[in-house]
Amino acid sequence: MKMSPDELEMEVFQRIDAAIRDGVAPLGLLFHGTGEPINGQLKPGGYDNVLWTSDSPVIAQSYIPNSGITMYMHRPSSYRMTERVRPQEHSGWNELAKQISGQECFDITFQHGEVSSWRIPSDWPTYGDCWAFLTSKNGLGYPDEETIEVSQAGSDEGWKFMAASYQLPGHLFITLGEPKNFSDLRTSDEPDLTSVDYHQTKAFESAWNERKFGVMINDFAQMKRWGNVGHRSYGFSPETAAVTQWIAIPATHYEPTDWDGFSKLTPELKAWHAEMQEKYAVPGLTR
Known part of the structure; x- marks a missing residue:
């Protein structure tokens, strides 16, 4: 069901608010981080024809380059x-x-x-x-x-x-999404650097020919502090990407300072949540 921008914003806010209140990672949300200028709709990449997302804002923002x-x-x-x-x-x-x-x-x-x-x-x-x-x-x-x-x-x-403190300005895109909607193309239970899933371009193409909503794979985010960090990626088909609704917030590259940080919100997402608290002064929401 297509939402208005305000309805989508409110739904995303409530899910993030619930995550903060319960002390858990956000549920039912998918994130895409980029440092590229985006005009119009987010589109799949040229190599694999997939628009990749993560269920973790931390992982998504780690994909924003630190600089040009x-x-x-x-x-x-x-x-x-x-x-x-x-x-x-x-x-x-x-x-x-x-x-x-x-x-x-x-x-x-x-x-x-x-x-x-x-x-x-x-x-x-x-x-x-x-x-x-x-x-x-x-x-x-x-x-x-x-x-x-x-x-x-x-x-x-x-x-x-640029100065040592410089970070390339980018955006964190957020949409609603459930893992159950994605076809599981993982080749193993855990990510395997010797056989990475993101090269399955023929499998992705077959899924799109079958009009699949999206695909799920094991993936790796490369971080200076942590090296290769395994995670799940959720890829939208071109057809799905063309109609997916997003909200976008300014963001930069982010890596947590401790392992527990991977299950938490990024500073930019916390700031956005605080801003939305002022906008949506709804009883019962986190203060």
Whole structure:
């Protein structure tokens, strides 16, 4: 039955409210996290023609990238700290120097793919300047370690180095859903890294040809803190995805600090719940 946006919002809120009240994971809800800009309806992925969801908001938000891309930067040798940055193509140091100075080198010539001569602006940074910008509190705030993983985000001017605290803005999409509606295509009781279920593209195609609502598989979420975390994924067919109603809330990448956190709500979902409490001041709901 098609709901109005307000009816869907209220139903989702009540289920999350019940989960908080009872101290359990949300029941009857499915979640999809993404850092991609979404215009219109959520659509299946190109590889498998499936729109994947999780019954855990924590798992769903772990799929939102932490940043657009990341780059590993190594501390320059001491003798290079006073050298001006070479304007080598596709060099992170060159891109960082341009970002710091707002300028770039000119009259650059190349030989065999390597920069051979160039002219620099008067205040062109050294490698030491760049490293200090990366690791200082007044700069981007990364730890002063031998190797650091640096976040970048796309802009109109290209890729920009972001602060250590940066997280790519994304969304957590929420809909109603019951596991019983999904055809079980799990190949084992527990997730198995040696035989992953998400490559069953022919089985997914057969299910869609049979007009199945969706499929259920064992899956893995890759997290820095926890490694490969096994979970169940619920995949909507293209036909189901086209008519599924969602609510969306702003969200970023999230990983719990302890194992119990996997059964709880994410900070963004808690904040949304608090906001809805103010909107729906209904007697009997959690305060």
